[in-house]
Amino acid sequence: PLKGLKNLTRLYLNQTKVKDISHLKDLKNLTEISLAWSQVNDLSPLKDFSSLKRVSLSEGMVSPAKLEAFRKARPDIHIRLI
Structure with a gap:
């Protein structure tokens, strides 16, 4: 259902x-995504979102190793831990 929303800039999937967020791959205009209290534990699908500037997460939902790998791949993205 999100495929037709290619101009979407903000997406809130809290609670x-x-x-799995790999199906969001066509939403290349996202500037902000909030995943707090969701069951997402892999941020790697977001690495190629060139417009993305902010990601909100709940503490502990992504392993420290995966979080560090994402930060190294995309140091320009502000990660907000809630």
Whole structure:
């Protein structure tokens, strides 16, 4: 259902049962995504989102190793831990 929303710039998936965000790959205009209290534990699908500037997460939802790898790949993105 999100495929037709290519101009979407903000997406809030807080408190959802979403686990996999790889299906968001067509939303290249996203500037902000909030995944707090969701079940996402892999941020790697977001690495190629060139417009992305901010990601909000709940503490502990992504392993420290995966979080560090994402930060190294995209140091320009502000990660907000809630």
